[in-house]
Amino acid sequence: MEFFSDIMNYRFLQQALITSILVGIGSGVIGSFVILRGMSLMGDAISHAVLPGVAISFMLGIDYFIGATLCGVFAALCMGFISRKSPIKSDTSIGIILSSFLALGMILITVVQSSTNLYHILFGNILAVTMHDLMLTLIVTLLVIILVSLFYKQLLVSSFDETIAQTYGINTQVIHYFLMVLLTLMTVVSLQTVGVILIVAMLITPAATAYLLTDKMSRMIVLAAVFGVISSVIGLYFSFTYNLASGATIVVSATVMFGIAFLFSKKNQFIFKKEQ
Amino acid sequence: MEISNLSVYYGKRRVLNDVSVSIRSGKVTGIIGPNGAGKSTFMKAVLGLIPMSTGTITLDSGETNPKKWHQTIAYVPQRQSIDLTFPITVFDMVRMGTYPSLGLFKRPGKAEKARTQKWLEAVKLGDLGHRQIAALSGGQLQRAIIARALVQETDRFFLDEPFAGVDVVSEKIIMDLVREMNAQGKTFVIVHHDLSTVKDYFDDVVMLHSDHIVCGEVAHVFTGEQLKHFYGAEINF
Numbered sequence: 339m340e341f342f343s344d345i346m347n348y349r350f351l352q353q354a355l356i357t358s359i360l361v362g363i364g365s366g367v368i369g370s371f372v373i374l375r376g377m378s379l380m381g382d383a384i385s386h387a388v389l390p391g392v393a394i395s396f397m398l399g400i401d402y403f404i405g406a407t408l409c410g411v412f413a414a415l416c417m418g419f420i421s422r423k424s425p426i427k428s429d430t431s432i433g434i435i436l437s438s439f440l441a442l443g444m445i446l447i448t449v450v451q452s453s454t455n456l457y458h459i460l461f462g463n464i465l466a467v468t469m470h471d472l473m474l475t476l477i478v479t480l481l482v483i484i485l486v487s488l489f490y491k492q493l494l495v496s497s498f499d500e501t502i503a504q505t506y507g508i509n510t511q512v513i514h515y516f517l518m519v520l521l522t523l524m525t526v527v528s529l530q531t532v533g534v535i536l537i538v539a540m541l542i543t544p545a546a547t548a549y550l551l552t553d554k555m556s557r558m559i560v561l562a563a564v565f566g567v568i569s570s571v572i573g574l575y576f577s578f579t580y581n582l583a584s585g586a587t588i589v590v591s592a593t594v595m596f597g598i599a600f601l602f603s604k605k606n607q608f609i610f611k612k613e614q
Numbered sequence: 615m616e617i618s619n620l621s622v623y624y625g626k627r628r629v630l631n632d633v634s635v636s637i638r639s640g641k642v643t644g645i646i647g648p649n650g651a652g653k654s655t656f657m658k659a660v661l662g663l664i665p666m667s668t669g670t671i672t673l674d675s676g677e678t679n680p681k682k683w684h685q686t687i688a689y690v691p692q693r694q695s696i697d698l699t700f701p702i703t704v705f706d707m708v709r710m711g712t713y714p715s716l717g718l719f720k721r722p723g724k725a726e727k728a729r730t731q732k733w734l735e736a737v738k739l740g741d742l743g744h745r746q747i748a749a750l751s752g753g754q755l756q757r758a759i760i761a762r763a764l765v766q767e768t769d770r771f772f773l774d775e776p777f778a779g780v781d782v783v784s785e786k787i788i789m790d791l792v793r794e795m796n797a798q799g800k801t802f803v804i805v806h807h808d809l810s811t812v813k814d815y816f817d818d819v820v821m822l823h824s825d826h827i828v829c830g831e832v833a834h835v836f837t838g839e840q841l842k843h844f845y846g847a848e849i850n851f
Contacts, residue, residue, distance in 0.1 A: 374700060491713050491721070498700050498707070502762075504663055505689045506714045553701050553746040 341575050351578065354464045357472050358574045358588070361531045361540065362566030364479035364524050367486055369545035369566070370559045371517055374497050378542050379429060380417065383436035384518070385525045385537035387413030389443025392459060392529070396450045403474055403526055410522030413439055414515070440534075462533030462585030464574055475527040482520055486559075493517070494555055531570070532585035543592040544569060550596075550603035565595055615639070615660075615770075620669030622652070622659045629655045632668070633827045635820055639769075642792060642802045644816035644832075646809065648845055651823045653805045654692070654774050661689055661772060685714060688763035690773040693756050698748040704758050705743030708734055711765030733761045738787050753784030760788060770801045777808060789815060812836055 345351050372381045391409025395402040413435050420431035447456050458466065486493065496503035496513045503510050521541075528537050548561035573588025604610045615637040622630040629652045637643050645653045658664045660671060662684045673683050688711070711733075712726040722730075734740050737757035742750065750758060756776055763771055777785050792802050792815075806812065812819060812832060819836050820829040821844050828835050 488719055491716065495710050495713060498697060498702060498710070499691075499695070501663060501691050501695060502689065502710070505661055505684060505687070507685055549701060553703055554706070555701050558701050 341579055344578070350465060350467070353469060353472050354467050354574055354578075354584075355571065357467045357475050358464055358531055358570035358584075359567050360472075360475045360479040361524075361528045362544070362568070362570035363563045364475075364482045364566075365528060365537075365540040366544045366548070366562035366564070366566035367482055367559050368517070368521055368524050369541035369543075370548065370555070370562045371486075371493060371497055372521065372541050373545045373549060374555075375517075377517075377521075378538065379432050379436075380414075380518075381521055381525075381541050382538035383417065383432045383439075384410045384413055384522055385528075385534055385541075386436045386443075387439035388522070388526055388529070389440055389459065389534055390446050391443075393443055393446030393450050397446075402529075406526040406529065407522055409439070410525060411519060414518040414522065418515075443534075457583075458533070459529060460533050460535050461583040462529075462531055462536065462588075464531045464577060464584035467530050471527070471530050478523045478527045482524060485516075485520065489513075489516075490556075497555075532588055533583070536585040536589045539589040539592060540566065540569075543589065543596050547592070547596045547599045550599045550605055565592065569595060616672045617660060618670055618672075620656070620659060620671075621667045622655055622664060623667050624655075630659065633822070635827055635829045637801075637803060637820070637829070638818055639801050640796070640799050641817040642796050642804065642815065643818040643820060643829075644804050644806045644812055645820045645822060646806055646812060646844075647822035651844075653822055656820075656822060657689075657772055657774055657803070657805055661687060663689075686768055687770045687772055688766040688768045690760050690763045690771070690776060692774045692778070693752065693759065696747065696755065696759065700747070702747060703743065704739060704745050704747055704750065705730060705734065707747055708743070708758060708761045708765055711762040714766060729767075730765055733764045734758075736764065736791060737761045751781070752779055753781040756780050757784055757787060760791075764791075764795075769799070771795075771803070773802065773804045775805050775807060777806065777811075809841070 345355060372378060388406040388410045391406035392402045394409070395405030398405070417428070417431050417435050420426060420434070421428045444456070447459070492503070492508050492513060495506060496508055496510045500510050503513075525537050528540060532540050544565035545558070545562040547565050548558045551561060552558050569592035570588050572591040573584055576582060576587040576591075577584035600606060601608050602610060617636070618634045620630055620633045621628065633656070645656065647653050655664065659666050709722055709726060709730040712722050712729060716722060716726070731740065731743070734743055737760060739754060739757055739761065742754065747755060747758065760773070760776060776788060796802060804816070806815070813836065816832050818830060819832050820827065821835060821840060823844050826844070828840060
């Protein structure tokens, strides 16, 4: 296979491979919490909301990682603020933030006329991953894994039963924003790989696939990371071989796995019945 | 436990108005009152789950810092609040009750596992720990979430409607356990709706209706006259 010999030969392909594996792991871990807490739409909104941050970073000449992260956290705060201060339902406030930040981002990117192509930011261009991107992805993925394992107890209780978490003395607001920050960081480092539009799929599809296959949270997180890695690597292969946008090929791979799990899951009872 | 001048608002609606109650330690106390009287709200306010607009709570020990005494109470919320689709087994759910004793980073180990199994057996679910929580009957699930509170091994237990929609067998298992633990000096406060069992189940009773409240021993408070006052109809037991 040409792909495998090319991996041996080309440095950019090696970097792309490592980055996509890291993104697969990190988004699987965070994604598990996202889907169990019913935050899928929120994740989508934050990923779109980082776009103006990318543009502003170019304008100011700072690292896009900083601008995008600040912008994502700001969007999370805006959504929380709207739902707390008004009777507007949370899906509506999320929708408003999502579309307005995306719109603002598109205008700014066009105005800036940056060297980074809008198409690549929106749909991912994993083959253009630099060593700098790789290092950032490595740091964020390690951070996600370490923090989630350190605070696993608190994350588990507050995701399962917020009221009980409060009686245990856990500050569930802090946990919420803690997850939001990790989600934003993960989103920003996935920009290059899958692109703004499709990041949410990377978060929720492998996690949803894992959810269908186990009744244990810890196992679900590990499975989600495994499915994330498999879809990233398969996606990279197709992106490279057929010159397709990497975001699209990764998400299609993840969805195929979800489809298979959906058919065979005991939770859905299509093919296998639950024994009990 | 002394609760004085407790008021709670939901938005602009006043749910509890200037309520004062004393709850005796080492007793089984029932909280009764018509639907919407604020029974669950009362319990949540005392637990610090919803803010009190006015009021103070004092423990026998003199402890008034809410943060400290909240953790001396184990809470059993209404069964409907449990997310049955969550990927968690009965055992793992009950084991959560060991978390408050573990501090910030420590993971549950062998001792916590043994404690969990002990209380699962106490509620007669010893062999169902491996099941996903949705695979339990209503009564079994109720016993499981009670076990999660018992695992905390605190001195006070607050139960919100533990017998609503629960089968007779489960109700008996729960009540026998409450009696047994009460004999060892544990305090129970139970929101209850079935007036016919009040005399059998409780030592003391709190009768609650928005801004009106009486409390005391069942024999003194749970009378036809008071029931008429609270429920607006002639009821006799």
